[in-house]
C-alpha cells in the first residue's frame with residue numbers, strides 16, 4: 001500500500017484521539033488518591049497520601065510549573081472559575097503539585113483541609129487577616145518566634161488588632177487575658193529557645209469557652225511528634241521551611257484545619273492576596289515529608305543523648321530539653337509529644353553576663369561540624385546564640401524576664417553521629 005494511502009487510513013484515529021484528549025483532558029483534574037483510609041499509620045501516610053497522577057501515570061509526583069491552565073471552551077472556563085477551589089485555573093488559587101502537598105500535610109496532621117503558603121510568616125499573616133478584623137483581640141504566648149512577635153506587636157496593631165502576651169505555661173494567664181472581643185489564641189509549644197511546654201488540651205478548653213479560634217504553631221515538633229488538632233486546637237500553623245523540608249532548601253508554610261475554616265476563611269484570602277506556595281517548593285516539601293518521621297525520630301534520639309551529656313558537664317549551668325526528667329514540664333511533654341524533639345538549649349556558667357557571653361561565643365566558634373545559623377529542623381546540626389541573634393532585638397530587660405541569658409546556646413540537632421557532635425561541643429566547653 002502506498003505510504004500516502006496508509007497515512008490517510010490513520011487520519012480518523014488521529015482526529016478521534018485529538019478530539020477525545022481535548023474534551024476529556026480539559027474536564028479532568030488529577031486522578032487522586034487522597035481519601036486514604038484514616039486507619040493507616042503515619043509512616044504510610046507520609047509516603048503515600050496526597051499522591052495524584054496525571055494521564056501519564058508518573059510514579060513520583062510531577063511538578064506543575066505553570067501559572068495558568070487552559071479550558072476547553074468559554075463555558076468550561078466559566079464553570080471552572082466559579083468553582084476555583086475544586087479546579088485548576090490559575091496557580092495563585094490552586095496548583096496540582098501544591099494540592100498534593102496540602103493533602104499530604106492534612107493527612108499527617110489529621111486535619112480535613114490544608115492551605116499552603118509561601119512561608120511560615122505568610123501562614124501567620126493569612127490566618128490572622130482572614131479571621132480577624134479591626135477591634136478584635138488576640139491572646140498569644142509571649143514566648144514566640146521573633147518575626148511572629150513583630151507581626152503581632154507592630155504590624156497587626158496598625159490595623160486595629162491588639163494582642164495580649166501571656167506566659168504560655170500559666171493557664172490562669174490565658175483565662176485572665178480573655179476579653180469580649182477576643183477572637184484568637186496563638187501558641188507555640190515547645191517554645192523557642194527555652195523549650196517550655198504548654199498544655200494544648202487545657203488551653204483549647206479556655207479558647208472554646210471564649211469562642212476564640214485556637215492556632216498552634218507546630219514547627220518545633222512537626223506532626224511526627226505532636227498533632228495539636230487531636231488535642232483540641234482548631235488550626236495548626238507550619239513553617240514548612242523547618243522539619244517538613246528538613247534539608248534547609250526551601251521556604252514554605254501551611255495552615256491545617258477543618259474544611260469549613262480553610263475553604264471559607266483562608267482560601268478566599270490567599271486566593272486574592274497571593275501569599276501562595278510555588279509548585280517547585282511544594283514538590284521539594286512533598287519529598288521532604290516522606291522521610292519526616294525517620295529524621296525526627298533519629299534527631300530526637302541524638303538530642304536526648306547530647307542533652308543528657310550536657311547535663312553532667314561541669315561548664316554547663318542548665319539544660320533545657322523536654323525529654324529530660326529535670327525539665328519542669330517533662331511529664332506533660334511525654335504525654336503530648338512522642339519524644340522530646342530535636343531542639344535543646346543550654347546555659348554556660350560565668351560570673352558576669354560578659355563572661356557568659358564570651359564562654360558561649362567560644363563554644364560556638366570552636367565548633368567545626370555544627371553550622372552557625374539561625375535555621376532549625378535541618379539534617380545538619382545548627383548552633384545559635386539567641387541573645388545576640390534571634391532575640392537580639394528584644395530589650396535586655398525583656399530577655400532577662402524571659403530567661404534568655406547571655407550564656408544560652410540553642411542547638412537544633414541533626415542527623416550526624418551524636419558522639420561527633422559531642423566532641424564538636426567539647427572542644428569549646430573544655431577550653
Ligand SMILES: *Cc1c(COP(=O)(O)O)cnc(C)c1O
Pocket residue numbers: 119120121122145147148188192217219220238239240241242251252253
Ligand atoms: C521559622 C519559624 C516561623 C516562620 O517561618 P518562615 O518559614 O521562616 O516564614 C514561625 N514559627 C516558628 C516557630 C519558626 O521556627
